[in-house]
Amino acid sequence: MTSNNDPGNNDPGGSPAGWTIKLGESPIVGTAIHSGTDVGRACRSLMCLSDPDRRREEDPFTERFIADFPTQIIVHRSRFQVDLNRARDAAVYRSPDQSWGLKVWREQPDEDIVTESLSFHDAFYSELNRVLAGIEKRHGRFVLIDVHSYNHRRDGREAMPTSRDVAPDINIGTSSMDRERWAPVVDAFIETLRGQRLNGEPIDVRENVSFQGKGEQTRFVHANFPETGCAIAVEFKKIFMNEWSGEPDWGTIERLRAMLAFTVPVLESALRAMR
Numbered sequence: 001m002t003s004n005n006d007p008g009n010n011d012p013g014g015s016p017a018g019w020t021i022k023l024g025e026s027p028i029v030g031t032a033i034h035s036g037t038d039v040g041r042a043c044r045s046l047m048c049l050s051d052p053d054r055r056r057e058e059d060p061f062t063e064r065f066i067a068d069f070p071t072q073i074i075v076h077r078s079r080f081q082v083d084l085n086r087a088r089d090a091a092v093y094r095s096p097d098q099s100w101g102l103k104v105w106r107e108q109p110d111e112d113i114v115t116e117s118l119s120f121h122d123a124f125y126s127e128l129n130r131v132l133a134g135i136e137k138r139h140g141r142f143v144l145i146d147v148h149s150y151n152h153r154r155d156g157r158e159a160m161p162t163s164r165d166v167a168p169d170i171n172i173g174t175s176s177m178d179r180e181r182w183a184p185v186v187d188a189f190i191e192t193l194r195g196q197r198l199n200g201e202p203i204d205v206r207e208n209v210s211f212q213g214k215g216e217q218t219r220f221v222h223a224n225f226p227e228t229g230c231a232i233a234v235e236f237k238k239i240f241m242n243e244w245s246g247e248p249d250w251g252t253i254e255r256l257r258a259m260l261a262f263t264v265p266v267l268e269s270a271l272r273a274m275r
Contacts, residue, residue, distance in 0.1 A: 193205045
């Protein structure tokens, strides 16, 4: 079952912005809530941030990483209009300190625009709750893999990348969960990824190094499904693209997609073993 949604979009003529949900018969869910680039016309007219700068801080191609997951949730609206991985009161970036030093607005959006954006935030989490409650009812427990990406050449396209010591290829964020309770699931997930190779080398997978999994979506899952929902934040370093030009490396993207796909039966098995 697939649904396309655009709740609260009072901007006729703007870019279509919403989310797509594909439901499958499995307790494993993949999400890409920062892959979207759509910005409504009213917001765009107030933004001074260039499209290349905006897209550099979005998470392009992350929807491809979850393409083999039984259930997929993909958000199409840009995080620069409303960030679904921030708490509601911080979901609209108001100042550069909320957006990596980038000035987003030529002039601050009026309250109607902010209200619409926050309504989108509310509607998304209401729908997420409904979807996850349905999966919980059918399967008892579930795992949500919350996929993102991060930049590692912030000083410029010709600058040295961030040291590998603090920038793993894949960062697993687990700080918002009961780590002991979900250890069989998380450990199986990490070990499965560590068993993969990229360009002939073992892929570097580490936990809570560059990010700790403190985003709103994982917090929401663990607050609302404390006994039955395990949300794992997965940050891919942008080794799969040129983060300055936006050019993808499709071969690497497909390899990373295959790595994640390989974890799905492992996660299903780990959940069954917890019963």
